[in-house]
Amino acid sequence: QVHLVQSGGGLVQPGKSVRLSCKASGFNFGSYGMHWVRQAPGKGLEWVAVIAKDGGYGDYADAVKGRLTISRDNSKNILFLDLNNVRTEDTAVYYCAKDRLTGAEPFDLWGQGTMVVVS
Amino acid sequence: DIHLTQSPSSLSASVGDKVTMSCRASQNIATYLHWYQHKPGKAPQLLVYAASTLQTGVPSRFTGGGSGTDFTLTINSLQPEDFASYYCQQTYTHPVSFGGGTRLEI
Numbered sequence: 001q002v003h004l005v006q007s008g009g010g011l012v013q014p015g016k017s018v019r020l021s022c023k024a025s026g027f028n029f030g031s032y033g034m035h036w037v038r039q040a041p042g043k044g045l046e047w048v049a050v051i052a053k054d055g056g057y058g059d060y061a062d063a064v065k066g067r068l069t070i071s072r073d074n075s076k077n078i079l080f081l082d083l084n085n086v087r088t089e090d091t092a093v094y095y096c097a098k099d100r101l102t103g104a105e106p107f108d109l110w111g112q113g114t115m116v117v118v119s
Numbered sequence: 120d121i122h123l124t125q126s127p128s129s130l131s132a133s134v135g136d137k138v139t140m141s142c143r144a145s146q147n148i149a150t151y152l153h154w155y156q157h158k159p160g161k162a163p164q165l166l167v168y169a170a171s172t173l174q175t176g177v178p179s180r181f182t183g184g185g186s187g188t189d190f191t192l193t194i195n196s197l198q199p200e201d202f203a204s205y206y207c208q209q210t211y212t213h214p215v216s217f218g219g220g221t222r223l224e225i
Contacts, residue, residue, distance in 0.1 A: 035215070037163075045155075045163065045206050045217040061214055095162060104210040106153035108174065110162035 002026035004079075004096050004111035011117045012086050022079040022096030022111050030054070030074035033099040035107060036081045038092035048094070049081065053102070064090075086118045121145050121209050123218035131224050136197045140221040142190045142207035151211035154183055154192045157220075158203045166205075167192065194223075 008020040022034070036048040049070040051058045058070050069082040079096050093115050097107035122145040132138050142152065150170035157163040165174045167183035170190055180195040194201055202225050207218040 037217075044204075044220040045157070045208075047215045047217065050213070050215070059213055097163075100165070100168065104151050104212075106165050106168040106208060106210060107155075107163075108165045108168075110164070112162055113160075 002109055004098065004109055006094075006096060006111040006114040009094065009114035009116045011119060012083070014087060014118055015085055017082065017084045018086065018116060020081040020083070020094055020096075020114055020116070022081075024077040024079070024098070027098075027109075029072075029077040031102075033102070033105075034070075034072060034079045035097045035099070036068075036070060036079075037095045037097055037107070037110075039095070039113075040089070040092040043092075046092075051079070083116065086116070088118050090116060091118045092116060120214060121148060121212060121216055123207050123209055123216055125205075125207055125218035125221050127221060128219065129222040129224060132197055133225070134197055134199055137193065137195050138197060138223065139191050139193045140205060140223075142185075142192070142218050144188045144190075144209060144211075147187050148209045148211035150186050151209055152183075152185065152190045153208045153210065154181075155206045155208065156201075156203050157206060163206065197223075199225075 005023045012018045051070045071080045093113040096111040098109040099105045100108035124143045152170045154167040155163040171183045182193045
């Protein structure tokens with residue numbers, strides 16, 4: 001079975017840092033681009049970041065550019081999101097998600113979500 | 120950046136009803152439009168991709184349509200498990216974006 005299992009997050013003080021992890025299983029992790037998506041309380045889904053399958057390319061939403069860093073370890077099948085200098089507006093449930101195929105594809109597998117509260 | 124506008128923002132219906140929700144893109148995105156179902160405390164689930172292709176395992180009562188800038192998601196014969204929020208997403212260009220969602224309530 002294919003799974004993305006998330007860990008990390010919790011209560012973080014403004015200006016501090018936190019790392020989120022997303023462990024993949026059941027598929028060839030290194031063959032797919034991966035994303036982070038977040039949902040602030042009472043709000044909709046917001047795309048946050050993408051990383052290419054080999055980790056050679058990453059891109060970010062303007063709202064987080066310069067503060068968030070996406071990375072991956074294909075040898076361990078893990079995706080990371082480092083949130084640095086966090087702000088109260090970063091409070092959200094963060095989801096990792098997998099591209100269905102290579103290219104302009106939807107996200108066909110999502111993690112269970114992990115909450116980050118900045119306060 | 121491409122902006123997606125979903126309507127209505129909320130929708131009340133009953134089990135057995137047919138409902139249709141819309142998603143409008145701020146520019147032509149061909150069929151790079153996808154639909155997700157999201158329930159509280161759960162991971163979003165892909166329902167329809169490329170505007171009209173049903174994801175494996177999704178019931179056939181879900182139908183997607185449209186191209187260019189205007190898209191629809193129709194649910195025939197609503198079931199109790201269909202009451203959730205629905206989001207459209209475009210992957211035509213970066214940054215990827217989501218619509219604001221339609222909340223389907225009993």
